[in-house]
Amino acid sequence: MNFDLIVAGSGLFGLTVAERCAAELGLRVLIVERRDHIGGNAYSEPEPETGIEIHRYGAHLFHTSNERVWEYANRFTAFTGYRHRVLTTFKGRVYPLPINLGTICAYFGRAFTPDEARALIAGQAAEVTEVGNLEDKAVSLIGRPLYEAFIRGYTAKQWQTDPRELPAEIITRLPVRYTFDDRYFNDTHEGLPVDGYTAWLERMADHPNIEVRLGTDFLSLRDDVLGRVPVVYTGPLDRYFDHAEGALGWRTLDFETEVRPTGDHQGTAVMNYADEDVPYTRVHEFRHFHPERTHYPSDRTVIMREYSRFAEDGDEPYYPINTPADRERLLRYRALAEAETRRNSVLFGGRLGTYQYLDMHMAIASALSMFDNRLRPHFTRGEPLTAGGTRG
Numbered sequence: 225m226n227f228d229l230i231v232a233g234s235g236l237f238g239l240t241v242a243e244r245c246a247a248e249l250g251l252r253v254l255i256v257e258r259r260d261h262i263g264g265n266a267y268s269e270p271e272p273e274t275g276i277e278i279h280r281y282g283a284h285l286f287h288t289s290n291e292r293v294w295e296y297a298n299r300f301t302a303f304t305g306y307r308h309r310v311l312t313t314f315k316g317r318v319y320p321l322p323i324n325l326g327t328i329c330a331y332f333g334r335a336f337t338p339d340e341a342r343a344l345i346a347g348q349a350a351e352v353t354e355v356g357n358l359e360d361k362a363v364s365l366i367g368r369p370l371y372e373a374f375i376r377g378y379t380a381k382q383w384q385t386d387p388r389e390l391p392a393e394i395i396t397r398l399p400v401r402y403t404f405d406d407r408y409f410n411d412t413h414e415g416l417p418v419d420g421y422t423a424w425l426e427r428m429a430d431h432p433n434i435e436v437r438l439g440t441d442f443l444s445l446r447d448d449v450l451g452r453v454p455v456v457y458t459g460p461l462d463r464y465f466d467h468a469e470g471a472l473g474w475r476t477l478d479f480e481t482e483v484r485p486t487g488d489h490q491g492t493a494v495m496n497y498a499d500e501d502v503p504y505t506r507v508h509e510f511r512h513f514h515p516e517r518t519h520y521p522s523d524r525t526v527i528m529r530e531y532s533r534f535a536e537d538g539d540e541p542y543y544p545i546n547t548p549a550d551r552e553r554l555l556r557y558r559a560l561a562e563a564e565t566r567r568n569s570v571l572f573g574g575r576l577g578t579y580q581y582l583d584m585h586m587a588i589a590s591a592l593s594m595f596d597n598r599l600r601p602h603f604t605r606g607e608p609l610t611a612g613g614t615r616g
C-alpha cells in the first residue's frame with residue numbers, strides 16, 4: 225500500500241479533502257470512486273447532439289457567503305456572473321419566485337405598495353394561530369390563497385406526502401419578500417464555473433500525489449486496507465455498516481432529458497410547475513445557465529423534466545427524508561461511526577456519509593474543517609483522528 229490516505233468518493237467533499245492533504249501535507253492520496261466519472265453529483269457533461277452542458281444529477285447552482293470557500297473554489301475555476309432566478313407556472317399563467325411583491329401583484333391582479341401587500345397577507349395569515357406542520361407554517365407566512373396556488377400542489381408532488389404531515393422547517397427555506405427582488409439566493413457570491421463543473425472538479429484532482437481509481441467500490445477493497453491506512457468515507461453511512469440499523473430514507477429524482485427543435489423552449493433556466501395535475505415539478509433548460517456561450521446551436525435546445533419520488537433499492541439517494549425514525553437510526557449509526565474511527569481510522573463525511581442535505585459550498589466548508597480539525601493534527605502531530613471535536 226503506497227498511500228497515506230484513502231478517500232472513498234470523488235464528490236466535492238472527497239475532492240476537497242484529497243486536494244488539501246496532497247497539496248498542503250504532501251500526502252499520497254488514493255481516491256476510489258464507484259461511478260465511471262469523477263465529481264459526485266456536481267458532475268456535468270456536454271449533451272452529445274448539441275454540445276450544451278447538462279448536469280446529469282440535477283441542476284447545480286453555486287452560491288456562498290463563506291469567504292474561505294469562495295476563495296478556495298476560485299483556485300480551480302473562475303465563475304460567470306450568472307444570477308439564478310426561478311419562475312412558476314400556475315393555471316396557465318407565469319409568476320416570479322420566490323414569492324415577492326411581483327408575485328403578489330400578479331396573482332391578485334393589481335399594484336400593491338410593500339405596506340399594502342404586508343397588510344393583505346397579514347390579514348390572510350391571521351387564520352393560523354398555532355404552527356404544527358408545513359401547511360400551517362406556509363399559510364402563516366403567505367396566507368391561504370398564495371399557499372394554495374404556489375405551494376400546496378408543488379409540495380405534494382415533491383414529497384408525495386400531504387403538506388399537513390410534513391415538518392414546518394421545509395418551507396422556512398423559502399423566503400417571502402415585500403420588494404420586487406426576485407433573486408433566488410441571498411448569498412454574497414454566486415456564479416457558474418466558466419468552463420463547466422467537470423473542468424473545475426478535474427482540476428481539484430490534478431495533483432501528482434493524487435491517484436483516482438474510477439469504477440471501484442471502496443467496500444470491495446475495505447478488508448484489504450482497513451487498519452493499514454486512514455480512510456475518509458463519503459458514501460452512504462448505512463451501506464458502510466451493511467444496513468445493520470435499517471435503511472435511512474431518501475427521496476430520489478427521475479430526469480427526462482430531451483433535445484427540442486427550437487433555439488429557446490421556455491425563455492428561462494428553471495420553470496416550476498405548481499399545478500398538481502402536471503406530473504413533473506420543474507423543467508430545466510440548460511442553455512440559459514450560460515448565456516455567454518456563443519457556440520451553442522441556435523436551432524436546438526436541451527430541456528430536462530424533473531420528477532420526484534421515494535428512493536427504493538438501487539435508486540440514487542438525493543434528499544434525506546429525515547423522519548423521526550430516520551433521526552433515531554442516524555444516532556445509532558453515528559455511534560457506530562465513532563467506534564469505527566477509533567478502531568480503524570475511518571472518518572465519515574459529506575452528504576451521504578453524514579445523511580445531511582449539503583449544498584456544494586457546505587460540502588466544501590465541512591471538508592475544510594475536517595482537514596483543519598482532524599486530518600492535519602493527525603498527520604502533522606500524530607493526534608488521534610477521534611480528536612478535534614467537530615463532526616466533519
Ligand code: FAD
Pocket residue numbers: 232233234235236237238256257258259262263264265266281282283284285286287440441442443458459460477542543573574575576582583584585587
Ligand atoms: P456526492 O457529490 O454525492 O459524492 C459522493 C461520491 O461518492 C459519489 O461520486 C459516489 O459515487 C461516491 N461513492 C459512494 N459510495 C461509494 C463507495 N462505496 N465507494 C466509492 N465511491 C462511492 N448544491 C448547490 O450548492 N447548489 C445546487 O443548485 C445544488 N443542486 C442540487 C440538486 C440535486 C438534485 C442534488 C441531489 C444536490 C444538489 N446540490 C446542490 C448539492 C450537491 O450535489 C452536494 O453539495 C454535493 O454533491 C456534495 O458532495 P459530496 O462529496 O458530499 O457528495
Ligand code: UDP
Pocket residue numbers: 312321374375376378379382394395397398496498
Ligand atoms: N416549494 C414550493 N413551490 C415552489 C418551490 C418550492 O412549494 O415553487 C416548496 C417545496 O415544499 C420545497 C421547498 O419549498 O420542498 C424548498 O424549495 P427549494 O426550491 O429550496 O427546493 P430544492 O430546490 O432544494 O428542491
